[in-house]
Amino acid sequence: MMIRRAVPEDGPAVAEVQVRAWRTAYRGLVPQDYLDAMDTVRRGARWTDRIDGAAWPGAGMLVAEGDGEVAAFACFAPAEEGGGQAGRGAGEPLELEAFYSLPEVWGSGVNQRLITGVHEALAAAGCAEAVLWVLRDNPRARRFYAAHGWEADGTVTEEGPINGVVLPRVRYRRKF
Template structure:
């Protein structure tokens, strides 16, 4: 298992993980028709743009054979107005690679990046029904806001968490 910064050539692999992990993670949460309509091609275009952005830090997890099996990224959201802060915008893994420590390794890379960027607060937004929120809570994230959002015609509850002690998070990782 290797964790490394993503390059443009990783976009198709990241897109596949993005689509496939949404379909497994959000099954029963987001309408199945919405999940079925997710496109590898559109997500590849999205990830080409995301990886090319200078302000977006994207890391991938790959097998020893070079297959992308997970990714994470950090980007200050446009809605984030807090000084010296950033956002953990995603961590996704293929289902068969979950609970093996890969998410922890991806998060570790992001938090090292945050400390290098002299960020003092990190936010993450996660659907309330997504069990990943417990992963974030385990590493010290504190709930700061609850929002409503719509995906596929369904209103869902989104939780906003904050970390304000990055060194503590790194020590836990």
């Protein structure tokens, strides 16, 4: 499994990973009709544009690729609390905005390799601290981040509503 920077052509594969991950990880948390309606074509176009417009090293995406297939991805950008992408200054945090993998690679070591790559990319970007948000009721993800040095900072907010459901999110932080 190789960890590399994403290129715009990865957009459709990234969308496929995201949709498959959401449909498994968020079953019972996110309304099923929302999960069923997730469109990989539209998401693929958005991810392609996002990858193409990323201002590396302060924003970007890494993918885990094996046998020519994207199995996982992670993207980061300046944290909203840091003034947004155009306004990032020295010392402002970056945000790990998305970290998803195909369900069949969970527990295989792929995600550990990818999070290590993310940590290295954040440190190389001069990031002193990063944040991420995770659904409060997603213990698998919360355990994963805690095992890799991320700590919940006590901040809780709400995501949504997604098809009428509001989802509590917890913020995690990590220093570099």
